Amino acid sequence: MTDLIESLVRGLGLGGLYAVLGVSFVIVYRATGVINFATPALMILGAFFTGSFGNAIGLPFWLSVLLGMAVMAVIGMIIERVALRPMVGRPAFSAATVTVGVFIILLIVAGRLIGSELLTVNDPFGLNTVDVLGARLFTIDIARLVIALVAIGIVGLFLARSRTGLAMRATAFDQETSLAQGINVGRMFGLSWGIAAAMAALAGALLTAGSSGVETTVALVALKALPVIILGGLDSIKGSVIAGLIIGVAESLTRTYQPIYAPWLGANFDVIVPYLIMIIVLMVRPYGLFGTKEVVRV
Amino acid sequence: MLAVENLEVVYEDVILVLKGVSLQVPEGSIVALLGPNGAGKTTVIRAMTGLLDVHRGRISKGRVTLDGRELGGLPAPKIVEAGVGQVMEGRRIFREFTVEENLKAGGHTASRADISEGLERAYAMFPVLAERRKQTAGYLSGGEQQMLAIGRALMARPRYLLLDEPSLGVAPKIVQQLRDLIVQIKESGTSVLLVEQNASMALSIATHGYVLETGRVVMDKPAEQLREDDDIREFYLGLRGEERGSLRDVKQYRRRKRWLS
Numbered sequence: 001m002t003d004l005i006e007s008l009v010r011g012l013g014l015g016g017l018y019a020v021l022g023v024s025f026v027i028v029y030r031a032t033g034v035i036n037f038a039t040p041a042l043m044i045l046g047a048f049f050t051g052s053f054g055n056a057i058g059l060p061f062w063l064s065v066l067l068g069m070a071v072m073a074v075i076g077m078i079i080e081r082v083a084l085r086p087m088v089g090r091p092a093f094s095a096a097t098v099t100v101g102v103f104i105i106l107l108i109v110a111g112r113l114i115g116s117e118l119l120t121v122n123d124p125f126g127l128n129t130v131d132v133l134g135a136r137l138f139t140i141d142i143a144r145l146v147i148a149l150v151a152i153g154i155v156g157l158f159l160a161r162s163r164t165g166l167a168m169r170a171t172a173f174d175q176e177t178s179l180a181q182g183i184n185v186g187r188m189f190g191l192s193w194g195i196a197a198a199m200a201a202l203a204g205a206l207l208t209a210g211s212s213g214v215e216t217t218v219a220l221v222a223l224k225a226l227p228v229i230i231l232g233g234l235d236s237i238k239g240s241v242i243a244g245l246i247i248g249v250a251e252s253l254t255r256t257y258q259p260i261y262a263p264w265l266g267a268n269f270d271v272i273v274p275y276l277i278m279i280i281v282l283m284v285r286p287y288g289l290f291g292t293k294e295v296v297r298v
Numbered sequence: 299m300l301a302v303e304n305l306e307v308v309y310e311d312v313i314l315v316l317k318g319v320s321l322q323v324p325e326g327s328i329v330a331l332l333g334p335n336g337a338g339k340t341t342v343i344r345a346m347t348g349l350l351d352v353h354r355g356r357i358s359k360g361r362v363t364l365d366g367r368e369l370g371g372l373p374a375p376k377i378v379e380a381g382v383g384q385v386m387e388g389r390r391i392f393r394e395f396t397v398e399e400n401l402k403a404g405g406h407t408a409s410r411a412d413i414s415e416g417l418e419r420a421y422a423m424f425p426v427l428a429e430r431r432k433q434t435a436g437y438l439s440g441g442e443q444q445m446l447a448i449g450r451a452l453m454a455r456p457r458y459l460l461l462d463e464p465s466l467g468v469a470p471k472i473v474q475q476l477r478d479l480i481v482q483i484k485e486s487g488t489s490v491l492l493v494e495q496n497a498s499m500a501l502s503i504a505t506h507g508y509v510l511e512t513g514r515v516v517m518d519k520p521a522e523q524l525r526e527d528d529d530i531r532e533f534y535l536g537l538r539g540e541e542r543g544s545l546r547d548v549k550q551y552r553r554r555k556r557w558l559s
Contacts, residue, residue, distance in 0.1 A: 089352075163406070170392055170403045176352050177390040182378030182407035182454055 005135040007256040008249060013141025015248020016148030017206050018274075021225035022232060022240030023152050024199035030172040030235045031192035032084070034095040039200050040222035041106030046072045046201020047121065047208045048113050054122030061123045065205045069198040076197025077190045084193070085186060111216045118213025125210045140210025149241070151202055155195060156237050168192060172235075227278035233291025243289060247274045299324050300346070300382065300458045300489070305360035307338075307345050309353065315341045317513040318360070321491075323458060328480060328490045330504035330521065332497050332534055337510045339493045340387055343460050346491075347384050348374035364458070379407050383456030383488075387463050389447040393436030397427050397446060400435050404450030412455065420449040423482070441472035448479065452488070459488050465496040473499055497534035501525050509534075 021039060028036040050068030053059045059067070083102055087095040125140040159165035170178045171188040178185055200222070207221060208214050228247055232239025255270035262269075281288065300323040307316040315338045323329045333339050344350045346362050346369070362370040369377055392400050401420055405413040421428035424445045430438065435446060444464055451459060461480065465473045473496065481503050484490055494500035501507055507524040509517035517524065524530050531537040 163402070166399060166403055167406055169395070170406075173392050173394060174390060176349060177386060177392070178403070179349060179352065179374035180347060180378070180384055180386055180390075181404050181450065182375045183403070184373075184375045 002133070002135040003256055005133060006137060007252050009135075009137045009141050011249035011252030012245060013138070013144035013248070014252055015245035016145040017203055017244075018224055018228045018248050019152060019241045019244025020148045020199050020203040020206065021222050022228035022244050023155060023237055024196040024203065025225050025229045026232075026235060026237055026240050027155070027192050027196045027199070029229070031168060032088075032095065032189055033092045034084070034099065035234075036193075036196060037096060037099040038079070038102040038106060039196070039225065040219035041103045041110060042072060042076065042197045042200035043204040043207070043222045044110045044119075044216055044219040045075070045106055045113075045204070046197070047119055047204030047214070048110055050201065050205040051119050051121045051208065055120065058122070061121065061209070064122065065202065068205060069201045072201035073194040073198040076193040076195075076200075079197075080190045080193035085189065088186075088189070107216065107219060110219070114216050118215065119208055120211075120213045121205050121208045123205075123209035127210070138210060143209070144206045147202070147206060148244075151199065152237065152241055155199070159237070164188075164191070224274050227274040227281075229288075230278050231281045231288055233288030236288070236290035239288055239290030247277060250274070250277060299365060300491070301361075301363050302342065302346065303361045303363070305342070305345055305362065306358045307341050307350065307355055308358045309355040311356075314358075315355070315513055316345070319510065319513070319515055320360075321508050321515065321518070323489050323491045325457075325489055326484070326487075327505045328484050328492055328503055330497075330500035330507040331491060331493045331510060332495070332500060332507060333510035334495070336512075338513045339510055340462055342510070343384060343462050343491075343493060345370070346377075346460060347382060348372055348377045375407070378454055378456075381455075381457035382460065383451040383454050383458070384460040385444075385447045385451045385462060385464060387466065389440075389443045391435045391438075391443050391446050391450070393434070395435055396432050397435050397438070398431040400446055400450050401427075401453055404453035407454050413453070416453040416455065420452065423452075423479070424449055441468050441475070444468055444472070444476065445479075448476075448483075452483070456488055458491065459483060460491045460493070462493045463495060464492075465494060465499055477503055497530070501530075501535075 021043065024039050025036055028034060046068050049071045050064050053064030053067045054061060079102055083098055084095060087098055125143055128139045129136045130139055159169060167178070167183045168188045168191060170181065170183055171185050175185050203222065207218065224247070228240060228243045231247065232243030251270045251273050254273045258265055258269050302319055302321050305316050305319045306314065308314050319342060321329070321331065331339055331342065341355070344353065344355065345357055350356055357370050361368060364380055364382060369380065369382070392403060395403070398417070401417055402413060405416050408416060421431070426442055427446055427449060435443065438446060448464065464476050468476065477499050480490055480492060492500050492504060501521050501524055504521040507519060507521045508515050509530070519527070
């Protein structure tokens with residue numbers, strides 16, 4: 001029983017992290033129709049900046065996370081303006097390929113910046129635990145889930161309620177018509193990259209917090225967001241959250257129980273569980289759990 | 299006055315679609331722009347509203363001016379801010395949004411107070427939309443969608459409104475409603491450029507009319523003169539003499555007319 005609770009909470013923490021990454025992908029995909037493969041590099045760069053503010057300057061964790069997100073938002077907007085804006089009107093495939101290039105460049109930059117040392121952010125969680133119902137829960141897992149839900153909630157409210165959010169959704173739906181309403185479509189693209197990069201930075205901070213330090217290559221964890229957005233639907237924020245949590249929990253439960261019940265699958269089987277889920281979803285429900293099918297009058 | 303002078307537009311740098319079009323929309327008027335498919339009517343509107351580059355077109359010669367100020371080449375949002383709104387062909391509403399969100403998107407350039415005032419105006423003008431403000435716009439009927447598109451364009455309080463084929467795909471009864479509506483829009487202080495294939499509807503409310511064929515303005519007269527013109531009656535209103543003509547009598551070669559006016 002305690003095993004189950006510990007495993008579930010760890011999964012939910014992981015799931016919150018995946019959900020934030022999923023939202024980062026979804027925001028860019030909805031606005032520009034492009035899957036942003038640069039997200040992992042944005043994440044690790046975000047972790048680096050958060051760590052720098054925390055360790056080198058000594059700012060409190062919360063402040064350094066917010067500053068890291070702000071710095072990455074600016075970087076995201078610059079990347080959009082320089083590398084992606086010229087691709088407007090070209091096939092989405094070409095633009096997605098550009099993001100792969102951006103990913104490689106940023107990853108090398110991040111590698112140089114971080115160097116050979118382990119990256120840490122100056123977080124208050126560490127390996128602290130709390131006892132609930134006899135189970136020992138890591139505070140970082142709870143913090144990941146709560147922070148993720150709050151951050152995604154803010155982004156969701158912004159998109160649903162604010163005027164700029166409406167303009168961003170309009171741009172996602174029909175660029176030419178949005179132009180005709182006086183919406184500056186280019187600015188909306190930049191904004192979506194800014195938000196996406198900030199979310200990636202948050203994910204980086206949450207990933208690094210509670211660990212004894214990460215390497216640059218840990219960026220590839222962000223690719224777990226691909227199964228998340230496929231399960232949730234490429235254009236649904238709600239879908240990202242639910243799918244993120246499902247995949248996080250599935251991975252965590254597998255890690256706990258697979259060595260006991262199915263040891264013949266080998267070690268580290270949990271790592272591939274998200275991708276297995278992705279393949280199954282693609283076969284059964286290619287638009288995901290919450291992806292929109294087009295609204296048509298019959 | 300919104301005016302176009304000697305406008306030439308090319309698509310993809312090779313296809314010359316407008317070959318020197320001039321037209322004027324004076325303040326407080328409804329101006330009709332008639333013409334068959336492919337004449338370049340929509341291109342005129344795109345050139346006036348900055349949407350050419352979306353379609354890989356550009357103005358190669360001529361000017362678009364608003365009260366003498368050059369608009370040609372400005373990005374579309376700037377033109378909306380300058381007071382020129384449009385309803386695009388095929389309505390182009392945001393189908394996945396609610397009715398109210400569509401209207402709010404139309405008021406993107408307006409201030410917060412203007413948006414709530416504009417919403418009230420739109421709902422007063424279109425009671426149907428008020429009933430359905432929380433419904434998904436994609437499920438409205440064609441006529442309702444057209445009204446939503448017009449209401450959305452009016453949210454920015456344009457001084458000039460360009461309407462591209464509002465009667466397209468709309469029931470005849472609704473066409474009558476749209477007609478009255480366009481007059482109402484003019485009366486409330488927004489001048490209208492009405493691009494139409496439904497010539498009898500357009501000429502019945504317009505003060506002035508232009509006929510565009512293969513990228514040239516071939517006729518430019520006050521609307522009542524156009525209504526009396528024999529060629530317009532035959533080719534655009536389907537009338538011959540006093541009788542309503544039969545399509546059987548229309549000879550294709552007669553259509554290849556040279557316009558000498």
